[in-house]
Amino acid sequence: MRYLEIAIPKGRRQAVLDILEDEGIDYVVGDETSGRGYAAVVRFPLPTRAVEPLLDRLNRAGIDDEARVVVINAETVISRSFDALLDQYSHGGTKGERTSRQVLRTRADELTPSFSIYVVMLLISAVVATAGLLADSPAVVVGSMVIAPLIGPALAANVGIVTGDDKLTSTGFRYQVVGVAIVVAASIGLATLARVAGLEPAGVDIVVVAELQERVSPNLLSLAVALGAGVAGILSLTRGFSEAIVGVMIAAALIPPAAAVGITVAWGMYGAALGAAVLVTVNVLSINLAALTTLWIAGYRPQGLFEVSPTRRPTYAYAVVFGVALLVLAAPLVSITLLDFHTTELRSSATDEVDAALEEPQFDGLEVDSVEVTLDDDYPVRSVDQVVVTVSGDDPGQIPALSERIHEGVAAHTDEPVVVEVQFVVSEQRGGTSGDRIDAFSRSVEQGSIPDSSL
Known part of the structure; x- marks a missing residue:
């Protein structure tokens, strides 16, 4: 609820009071004697939803910037006529508050x-x-x-x-x-x-x-x-x-x-x-x-007859500028989002291929530690750099064949060149001595590449 105080310019007193009477608003009016060009001061409570329509109506009646309007919050109003006014502006039983554009x-x-x-x-x-x-x-x-x-x-x-x-x-x-x-x-x-x-x-x-x-x-x-x-x-x-x-x-x-x-x-x-x-x-x-x-x-x-069109045009203009610029700049975000989907799909496919390979008898004794898809450093729109598979076991001799097997499986899930690297972690060396040596074998999906290895 709101409480309004309006200082009415000279010559506009009756016009304001007629509008308040027509709206069914209880008001108190007093003479203005400050000599500042005001004829009277009128005060009245009003439902929040009614503030904007009333001020618009007063504006159309010629009560514009020459009047002084004060809008403050009201804790409660005890009045049967105010209850009727509240129901009138409740819009089918909804009494939620909507701030007037003047207060906004x-x-x-x-x-x-x-x-x-x-x-x-x-x-x-x-x-x-x-x-x-x-x-x-x-x-x-x-x-x-x-x-x-x-x-x-x-x-x-x-x-x-x-x-x-x-x-x-x-x-x-x-x-x-x-x-x-x-x-x-x-x-x-x-x-x-x-x-x-x-x-x-x-x-x-x-x-x-x-x-x-x-x-x-x-x-x-x-x-x-x-x-x-x-x-x-x-x-x-x-x-x-x-x-x-x-x-x-x-x-x-x-x-x-x-x-x-x-x-x-x-x-x-x-x-x-x-x-x-x-x-x-x-x-x-x-x-x-x-x-x-x-x-x-x-x-x-603005709700006045001469205000809607001039305001609507710049609003549409701003909305079009925002929308077009947003669509243009969102293109890189779309590319990055698609890359995220592709990376997730490739990681899942690579994981399935690794699991399937390790189930074969020739790779018995090997366990997968991780499967990662790494991206290059070409920001902001990056691309897949390589698929890194880390396995552990006690026989590094199995890795070249495993690298070839995983390479063939991953190649079937991508149309673009990508490097598949298999890293081997020696969990236990001969004689029972623990070790931490890592052998890395990588093979490019591109035809004719040669695997390389490093310790």
């Missing part, structure tokens, strides 16, 4: 902090995220999301679009672009210092760190996080849920990938940096497209 615009603006505070908080978040990624610490990475003030700009931009507030729109988009740039720049600086200081947790190939690897070679599942964050953000704003919790979800889609861009640039791995940059861009577009679509479906748009 104010709330979105309030969620956007001052620029100085925004920059400081993002710098702190970038430092924490970079440290968490370098340390491969999920807990620290989550901490960086909690303090990132990204929910305000993400929502403000789209609320501004559907309500025709150009200033709110430009502020929201400017904050988003600047925010991502700040995180990337800060991450580059911190990661460069870490590398110079010799703090390289994964050596030169920094992307083998689990927290980094999933962000430099993203798949389509990444879209689900960003799209969900955009929808949840709008619902939190319009339905009164916790914006702080949803803010963490939005930050999860932006802060770690942006920090991953900085880290990989500092390590000179520009292909991996490109993959992380694509993920950041896709997530920004997904959040905004989901938020804009949710707002439009929920009916948040």
